[in-house]
Amino acid sequence: MEMSRAVKALSALAHESRLAIFRLVIAAGPRGVAAGEIAERLEVPRPTLSFHLSQLTGAGLLEDRKEGRSVIYAARLKGISELLEYLIEDCCQGEVGGCAVPDLVVLKNCKPLGSDATGEQK
Amino acid sequence: MEMSRAVKALSALAHESRLAIFRLVIAAGPRGVAAGEIAERLEVPRPTLSFHLSQLTGAGLLEDRKEGRSVIYAARLKGISELLEYLIEDCCQGEVGGCAVPDLVVLKNCKPLGSDATGEQK
DNA sequence: TTTATATTTCTAAAAATATGGAAATGTCAC
DNA sequence: GTGACATTTCCATATTTTTAGAAATATAAA
Incomplete structure (x- = not known):
């Protein structure tokens, strides 16, 4: 991922309303909202919301699809993981003990598929 | 972590120079820079840099210590992992397969301590 | 085709952020 | 002390982002 794309994604998330939107949509799962x-749920005026949604999709963090006369927004998994990966890219530089992202971060929430881990690793 | 703290941290990262600073400092490890x-390395004027550094430390992403007449900046691991954790908090909601943060993200870079994994898990 | 619904685009004004020179502060060496 | 160095604070300006009303677009139901 290039720097400028990462900045765009971070900027998209760096706003109270947009972060709330992002989390709401993530929590909704693949079905979307x-x-x-x-x-309605976030009490944001429609034009303002539309602006924020365009920032999030433009940043590759959400994706939209039409359904009837509605537009449904859902998380774009690839964009999200690319951003996280970019952020912690150089976190270990050899010395695993000093890693900026201890295993708890991901494993606490995400039991890898096809793994026999409990999610409470180590 | 509260929303407003997360926004502060994301805002701190959502800037070309600051993201470069963050990554430079992370890559330097516990020793700091x-x-x-x-x-010098990033060719940013001192007052501008000072402003950016204060944003990053104020957001809890970097920490500073004095050494002689220098001020050394290093990654603040706790702040970083708290932010990442907040971002992906609701990513799985039961359905592990749809997780927004596939195991590759962290495990690719960070071999858990005391693990016998190769870093190329699964 | 008329009407209601869902969302976005346009717009201009308000708010928040970034910039870097000059001056101020703190620290070490002589 | 004096002088050189490292960094920060002050500040006015410049730039970018946010906001939401009014108008436009698009789909669907009657």
Whole structure:
């Protein structure tokens, strides 16, 4: 990932309303949430919401699809993991003990597929 | 972590120079880097750099210590992992297969301590 | 085709952030 | 002390981002 794309994604997340949108949509899973429902739940005026949603999709963090007359927003997994990966790219530089991202971060929440781990590793 | 702290941290990272600073400092490991060296390496004027560094430390992403007449900046591991954790908090909601943060993200870079994994897990 | 619904684009004004020169502060060596 | 160095604070300016009303677009139901 290039620097400028990472900055774009971080900028998209660096806003109270947009971070709330992002988390709401992530929590909704693959099904996604309609723009109108987001506006209602977060009490953001429609034009303002539309602006924020365009920032998030433009940054590759959300994706949208049409369904009837609604537009449904869902998390874009690839964009999200690329960003996280970029952030911690050089976190270990050899010395694993000093890693900036201890295993708890991911494993606490995400039991790897096909693994026999409990999610409470080590 | 509260929303407002997360926004602060993301805002700190959402800037070309600051993201470069962050990555430079992370890559330097626990030893850290002096402000002057960052300024030289990144070719940022001192007052501007000082402003950016204060954003990053204020956001809890870097920590500073004095050494002689230099100020050394290093990664603040706790702040970094708290932010990442907040971002992916609700990523799985039961359905592990749809996780927004596949295991590759962390494990590719960070072999857990005391593990016999190769870093190329699964 | 008329009407209601869902969302976005346009716009201009308000708010927040970034910039770097000059001056101030703190620290070490002589 | 004096002088050189390292970094930060002050500040005014410049730039970017955010905001939401009014108008435009698009789909669907009656």
